[in-house]
Amino acid sequence: MRYPPGHKEERRRELLKASGALVKERGFAASGVDALTEAAGVTSGAFYSHFTSKNDLLKALVESELRASNERWAANPHETAEDWIGYELDRYLSMSHVRHPEAGCVLPALGAEIARADGEVKEAYARELAKGIDILTRRLGDKDRAWAFLCQMAGAILLARTMPDQKSQLALIESSKRFLQEAFNGRSEAASMKKASTAKRKSPAPRQ
Amino acid sequence: MRYPPGHKEERRRELLKASGALVKERGFAASGVDALTEAAGVTSGAFYSHFTSKNDLLKALVESELRASNERWAANPHETAEDWIGYELDRYLSMSHVRHPEAGCVLPALGAEIARADGEVKEAYARELAKGIDILTRRLGDKDRAWAFLCQMAGAILLARTMPDQKSQLALIESSKRFLQEAFNGRSEAASMKKASTAKRKSPAPRQ
DNA sequence: GTCTATACGCGGATAGAC
């Protein structure tokens, strides 16, 4: 073979990374194969030696993106439920996440397109998402709360991105942040202590 | 003129209705002008006598869909906050809404595509959404809670639609329903009284 | 394994007849 061993796997990972970012930014249907491969520095011909079709890419993309999200949940360094939750609220419900879908969670960016995808994509999706829900369940106590937490956060980012200006976007995510803070940590005085929430905790990573 | 007066306005309404359903089902980018007009019983030529471009349709569509949603919030017959909320939870967080995006709320179906739209679309969108938030604010007490309520509901429908089977879908929306029920009506015993929530209230309309 | 070239259909949008 004319290419070093491991080259194909590495290229595939590059393709997933580059096309993942582009698809989260522009949408899957709106992203052509040419643009996706160009973002990874190859041509459309090479694409079909890694994926059998564009739909096959979607499946691989959704798996890869959810794995990355699960790793982020797992990387939260806090032990107590309150600190763990607060860290995730600051990380996920941030303006950086609103403004950079290409680096963010796949759910608010591609949820509707995953919903319209075929069974193969959705089953791969469900398998990976279940692992994320397991992590959340361990931290939040039960599965009900895990799902509700995730729905609130994904919904907040989705809706924040629809708003035309940063001020509205911030107001929206802060509403959900306060709501979850109260619901999970039972602080009815959270609204009055403004910015104090981040001060006590280790700061989250800059992106997402 | 060869067509009766009011014909154009009616046709435009038909176009908005038919294309609204199709776009919520398939996505905006994935819906061609031919398919959209065919659904309304006209050809693509007629389309451009009503809308200057496909983007112009999106703007009109988002306005029209949000107005319909606002009318649904306004049509809730209940007076007390608890009953009003319970009615909306049963109406919005229903399997019928999960399985029929074409007849449902525009936010979980098109949120991500609205987020990617240009300023004109987003400003029209924000104007109508603000009216819906006003209704929710009056019912729930303050704007914070209105936003949080909406984010949770839209997020729940979005994620439920990504699930591959009805059982998972139902489990997901019921999680959000119980969570909101507790958070807004303060029933920590809600989980134990299973189906009792719908029994006392007037039932919501069959669709959405 | 990746490239260039290409097949072929569907995308949005316009022109001109009625």
Add this chain to the structure above:
DNA sequence: GTCTATCCGCGTATAGAC
């Protein structure tokens, strides 16, 4: 105002050279 016919670009996917 709506139709049919059409332009042209971009979509996915494949063939064959290297």
